Amino acid sequence: MRLIVGLGNPGRLYRDSRHNIGFTTVQALASSYRSSFKREGALSALSARIKIAGEGVILALPLTFMNLSGLAVSALLKKYRLHQGSLLVVCDDLDLELGRLKVKSGGSSGGHRGLKSIIDILGSQSFSRLRLGIGRPLKSVDPTEYVLAVFTKKERATAKEVIDKARACCESWVSKGITETMNIFNKRSR
Secondary structure, X not given: OEEEEEOOOOOXXXXXXXXXXXXXXXXXXXXHOOOXXXXXXXXOEEEEEEEXXXXXXXXXXXXXXXXXXXXXXXXXXXXXOOOHHHEEEEEEEOOOOOOOEEEEEOOOOOOOHHHHHHHHHHOOOOOEEEEEEOOOOOOOOOHXXXXXXXXXHHHHHXXXXXXXXXXXXXXXXXXXXXXXXXXXXXXXXX
């Protein structure tokens, strides 16, 4: 069994924001397998179940807001008796340009507060993460406002492309493992 968690903020206000690209990716993955999300009781998360290459996968969206994502992730790992090596976290990344993604096993939060919450609560960095580039704002734009804003009309096609690529990356992580997935998806496209 594997757990893929998309990070974001719950609620209509944040639905299409750059910060919610992790949510959007995991929702797109569920949709492609014709699965829908249900409330996870007291766990402060929505979850859906799918199978990829015969492997059971739980898709989850924490409802704790980004900065408290670790509470939901920890509870999901405990409920399903999964170890951190069975976890892939999908999130946005200001340090990657829009359209790029990077998957890796372990590492620091890189300043991402959702990842920091997960690392702090689990007491470990030993889980996989898939970072989706949203690019940096102009110096005159507050980064907090930037990540909470929706993609511009000009950015939407690129955002959709990276979400589609991220879905394939999630499937590869389940079926081929982290090392082969890194070799496939971390190449810079020309």
